[in-house]
Every structure is written in C-alpha cells, then in structure tokens.
Amino acid sequence: VDLELLRRRGPCEWEIPMQGAMRVPAVIYADEALVRAMDLKVHEQAVNVACLPGIVGASHVMPDAHWGYGFPIGGVAAFDADAGGVVSAGGVGFDVSCGVRCLHTGLQRGDILAVQRRLADALFANIPAGVGSTSAIRLSGAEMDAMLVGGASWAVGRGWGTSADLERIEEHGHMLHAKPAKVSAQAKRRQRDEMGTLGSGNHYLEVQEVAEVFDPTIAGAYGLATGGVVVMIHCGSRGLGHQIGTEYLREMVVAAPSHGLTLPDRELACAPIRSDLGRDYLGAMRAAINCALANRQILTHFVRAVFAEVLPKASLPVLYDVSHNTCKLETHCVDGQARELYVHRKGATRAFGPGHPELPAALRDVGQPVLIGGSMGTSSYVLAGTTRSESLAFSSACHGAGRAMSRHQALHTWNGRDVIDELAAGGIIVRSPSTRGIAEEAPGAYKDVTAVVDAADEAGLARKVARLLPLVCVKG
Amino acid sequence: MLFGRYRVQLDGHHLRAHAWGEPASVEHHCPAVEVKGATFTALHVAPAPGGGWLAQTVMDV
Numbered sequence: 001v002d003l004e005l006l007r008r009r010g011p012c013e014w015e016i017p018m019q020g021a022m023r024v025p026a027v028i029y030a031d032e033a034l035v036r037a038m039d040l041k042v043h044e045q046a047v048n049v050a051c052l053p054g055i056v057g058a059s060h061v062m063p064d065a066h067w068g069y070g071f072p073i074g075g076v077a078a079f080d081a082d083a084g085g086v087v088s089a090g091g092v093g094f095d096v097s098c099g100v101r102c103l104h105t106g107l108q109r110g111d112i113l114a115v116q117r118r119l120a121d122a123l124f125a126n127i128p129a130g131v132g133s134t135s136a137i138r139l140s141g142a143e144m145d146a147m148l149v150g151g152a153s154w155a156v157g158r159g160w161g162t163s164a165d166l167e168r169i170e171e172h173g174h175m176l177h178a179k180p181a182k183v184s185a186q187a188k189r190r191q192r193d194e195m196g197t198l199g200s201g202n203h204y205l206e207v208q209e210v211a212e213v214f215d216p217t218i219a220g221a222y223g224l225a226t227g228g229v230v231v232m233i234h235c236g237s238r239g240l241g242h243q244i245g246t247e248y249l250r251e252m253v254v255a256a257p258s259h260g261l262t263l264p265d266r267e268l269a270c271a272p273i274r275s276d277l278g279r280d281y282l283g284a285m286r287a288a289i290n291c292a293l294a295n296r297q298i299l300t301h302f303v304r305a306v307f308a309e310v311l312p313k314a315s316l317p318v319l320y321d322v323s324h325n326t327c328k329l330e331t332h333c334v335d336g337q338a339r340e341l342y343v344h345r346k347g348a349t350r351a352f353g354p355g356h357p358e359l360p361a362a363l364r365d366v367g368q369p370v371l372i373g374g375s376m377g378t379s380s381y382v383l384a385g386t387t388r389s390e391s392l393a394f395s396s397a398c399h400g401a402g403r404a405m406s407r408h409q410a411l412h413t414w415n416g417r418d419v420i421d422e423l424a425a426g427g428i429i430v431r432s433p434s435t436r437g438i439a440e441e442a443p444g445a446y447k448d449v450t451a452v453v454d455a456a457d458e459a460g461l462a463r464k465v466a467r468l469l470p471l472v473c474v475k476g
Numbered sequence: 477m478l479f480g481r482y483r484v485q486l487d488g489h490h491l492r493a494h495a496w497g498e499p500a501s502v503e504h505h506c507p508a509v510e511v512k513g514a515t516f517t518a519l520h521v522a523p524a525p526g527g528g529w530l531a532q533t534v535m536d537v
Contacts, residue, residue, distance in 0.1 A: 069515055069517065069536055094512035094513050094536050095512060130502050130507075131500060131502060131507040131508070131509065131510045132500045132502065132507070132510070133502075199510065200507075200508070200509050200510050201509045201510065201537060239510075242510075242511075242512040242513050243513070245512065245513050246512075246513030246514060249513070249515070249516070253516060266516050267515070267516055267517060269516075407508070407509065407537065411508075433502045434502070434506055434507065434508050435506070436506055436507075436508040437508040437509065439508075440508050440509065
C-alpha cells in the first residue's frame with residue numbers, strides 16, 4: 001500500500017480518510033514496512049467494507065492482513081442491526097471458526113527430544129490429516145444436529161474430553177442460537193465423515209516449546225514458562241463450513257437488490273441482520289462455529305490418547321481455544337455508550353482485555369489468551385488481550401503470519417522434500433501426507449510472524465506474552 | 477471425487493455434460509489443498525476468440 005494514500009496516526013496506526021461512499025474511515029494497524037508490503041487490494045477492500053450499511057466506528061485492518069474474498073483476511077468490522085447493519089458471509093470467510101487451540105502438557109523440552117520421532121509418527125498415525133481425510137467417527141442425522149447445537153459441549157458429552165475443557169473455550173464451548181435447520185443437507189453430508197480431522201492447507205498440529213517469555217506475570221497466569229511444552233492445533237469447520245460459505249455467498253449476491261443493497265464489489269455479498277436471509281446465515285454460521293469447536297475438541301481427545309501411549313506422565317489441559325473467522329454479537333463501548341454490535345472478524349482473533357465477564361475466573365485478571373499460529377517451522381506466539389483493544393478494534397488482534405506469496409509461487413520456489421529436510425536439520429520433525437502441500441506452506445511463503453506480532457503489541461491490540469518454537473509438526 | 481474426462485454438449489443456452497472421475501486418493505493423486513468453495517471472483521462465461529466457449533471461476537483454497 002502506498003503511504004501517500006494514508007494519514008499516519010501513530011507508529012503502528014494508519015487511517016484511510018473518508019472518501020466516496022465510505023460511511024466510516026478505515027484504520028490499518030501495522031508498522032511502516034508491513035504497510036508498504038501489503039497488497040493494494042487490502043486498501044481497496046478495507047475501503048469497500050467501510051461503505052457497507054450500519055458499519056460502526058471504522059473498517060479495521062490487522063497487521064497480518066492480505067487480500068481476501070470481499071473483506072481482507074485480517075479484517076474487523078462491527079455492524080449495528082438497529083442502524084440497518086449487515087452480516088456478510090465474505091466477512092466471516094469460508095472456513096467458519098477456523099481457529100487455534102493450545103494444550104498444556106506438563107512436559108519439558110528434554111522429555112520431547114527423547115521420543116521426538118516416535119511422537120511425530122504416533123501423532124501422524126492417529127490424527128487424520130490432509131485432503132479428503134476422514135476419521136472413524138460417523139455421525140447420524142440426529143447426532144449431526146446435536147453436534148451443530150452443542151459444539152465442544154456435545155463432544156465432551158460423547159466422552160471426548162472433560163467439562164474442565166469447556167471453560168477454556170470461547171462461548172464456553174458452544175455457540176448459542178445455532179440453527180442446524182438452516183444448514184443444507186449437502187453441508188451436513190460433506191461433514192459426516194470429517195469430525196476429528198485436521199484438513200489440509202495451512203492447518204496443522206504442532207508440539208512446541210516455550211522459547212521466550214516477555215511478560216512473566218501473565219505467562220504465569222497462563223501456566224507458561226521457558227522450556228515448557230505445549231500442543232497447538234490449528235483447524236476449522238472443514239467441509240461443512242466451506243459449504244455454508246459457498247451457499248450463502250451465492251444467496252446473498254442474488255438477494256442483495258431485493259434488500260436495497262448496492263454493493264461496491266459483488267464479493268461483499270451481505271444481507272441485513274434483520275432479514276430472513278441474515279438470520280438464516282447467522283444461524284447456519286453459528287452451527288459451523290459449533291462444528292469447529294467440536295472438531296478441535298475431538299482432535300484434543302486424539303492427541304491425549306497419543307501422549308498417554310508415548311509420554312504417559314503428560315497431562316494435557318486446555319490453555320485456551322480461539323476462533324478467527326466469525327461474526328459474533330458482542331457489547332462494546334462506543335463513544336461512552338454500550339452498544340450491541342455484530343463483530344465480523346475474518347482472520348482476526350477476539351482479544352478481550354482484563355476484567356471481561358466472558359473470561360474464565362483464572363484468566364480474568366490478565367486478559368484473554370490470543371493464540372497466534374506461525375507458519376510451519378517458525379515461531380508461534382501467545383499474546384494477551386488489552387483494555388485498550390476495545391477502543392482500537394472492538395477487542396481484536398491479528399491471527400497469524402499471513403501469506404506473503406501465493407501457493408503457486410511457493411510451489412515453484414521450493415521442493416517439499418527439501419523443506420522437510422531443512423526443518424529436520426533445525427530440529428523440527430515434520431510429518432505430512434503431501435510433500436506438495438509442504439512446498440506450498442514453506443515458511444518463506446509467509447510474512448515474518450514476529451514483525452506482525454510486534455506491530456500488534458506496539459499498536460496496543462494485544463500484549464506479547466510468550467514465543468513458542470515447534471519441535472514436531474503434523475501438517476494437513 | 478477427481479474428474480479427468482468430460483463430454484460437453486451445447487444446445488443454444490443449454491449445456492449438458494458427462495464427467496468421469498474417481499474417488500480422491502492421497503497416495504495416488506498427492507493433492508495439496510482442498511477447494512473450500514467456488515467464488516464470484518473473475519467469474520466469466522463468454523464465447524472464446526478462437527471458437528467455443530470460455531468459462532472461468534476462481535476457487536478459494
């Protein structure tokens with residue numbers, strides 16, 4: 001993005017002033033180098049989002065933003081239903097509730113190194129990963145609907161985890177007001193065999209060591225200390241979420257004129273929150289959030305079973321579970337007034353600050369853990385939500401490194417086998433069903449996650465707590 | 477499913493097609509990513525300059 005197009009508000013805060021049909025300004029949170037490296041499309045998309053009816057405050061762009069479908073990935077926008085606000089399937093993304101879950105292990109780096117390859121092989125053998133992967137779980141029609149309403153709570157009820165897990169998950173493990181009846185038969189059919197699977201693309205499961213602690217107080221509250229080991233799971237709502245996105249995007253494009261919506265770009269397809277289509281999408285999208293929460297819960301159960309076999313002294317309680325492709329109804333203070341807003345976060349993580357009533361008691365004093373997945377072979381980060389983040393971007397922060405290079409470019413730049421060997425030489429054991437996928441996900445295809453996280457910290461969106469380094473990676 | 481052979485018949489504005497394929501196999505096809513969905517990006521259907529028709533869409537992966 002050309003800096004000439006922006007007005008600098010601070011070291012990591014840039015405004016796209018109101019122009020044309022914009023109802024609010026757009027604000028980019030990033031340092032100068034990240035802004036310069038952002039695709040011009042991000043600017044265009046942030047401006048387009050600012051033109052949508054009922055948008056409140058600003059169209060926000062996170063430091064890891066890149067060109068997405070309609071909304072930028074790394075976009076945050078809040079809408080007021082009373083002011084004609086809209087809900088957009090493109091503002092949530094295809095992989096509804098894609099997110100990250102972090103598990104403690106109670107182990108130290110040395111414990112992993114002693115069994116590193118065996119652990120990698122056991123995880124790879126027991127965690128279904130890759131294109132078209134299925135698990136042994138098959139859901140009947142009634143069970144599917146129960147899962148879509150109950151989310152991780154449903155999974156715990158089936159024996160995949162404990163009730164203690166639920167308080168460490170956003171929405172306490174199940175999103176209210178899900179409507180399985182608004183999820184098509186085709187979406188449910190695609191999901192029937194995919195519960196407890198990682199999927200492909202940028203999804204992964206990593207065993208990581210805590211390499212560095214930035215804030216010992218918050219790290220202590222989170223149970224993180226240098227040398228400790230955690231498991232990070234990154235995946236979403238699989239085929240069901242993709243199908244819901246596909247179907248509602250089409251419906252929203254077709255119905256836009258009947259709702260009096262003139263879209264600056266048809267990719268911004270949306271519907272008024274107070275319309276049948278808006279309500280139907282919200283119900284289906286919430287069901288997809290539950291699908292993702294249930295999926296990560298089942299994967300947690302599989303991981304625990306593997307550790308029980310390979311490292312029986314391990315104990316794997318949930319540190320936290322965040323979703324970064326959602327639209328949620330939240331109360332936010334805007335100009336001193338509490339307002340109920342539908343907050344779209346697409347490639348952005350909810351980041352509630354200290355004292356927020358939604359947080360479990362053990363975390364409430366320090367703020368919500370914000371889990372930032374790196375690219376394969378690079379650092380991941382744990383951040384904490386700040387009080388200031390609410391006024392900056394409706395309590396939101398970045399979600400990962402963000403792609404710097406297309407999959408096609410990456411495939412022509414790296415060889416999957418070489419990437420695996422190089423990572424192994426650096427002490428990181430990778431297992432994946434697809435060497436081509438490894439090339440597409442090569443660490444160099446992503447932005448520098450450290451620069452992204454530093455910018456989020458500097459901007460005040462979230463506070464750096466700890467840096468994690470992978471020891472084992474199962475790549476989808 | 478992965479499709480590899482197609483027979484397309486055009487009749488005015490109607491298109492009929494048969495597609496042949498096989499179930500996706502990770503070992504055999506080595507697929508890298510799943511298609512999440514078809515999008516409206518650069519969606520285009522028009523007669524091609526050299527004859528026939530061109531239809532294009534961008535897949536979200």
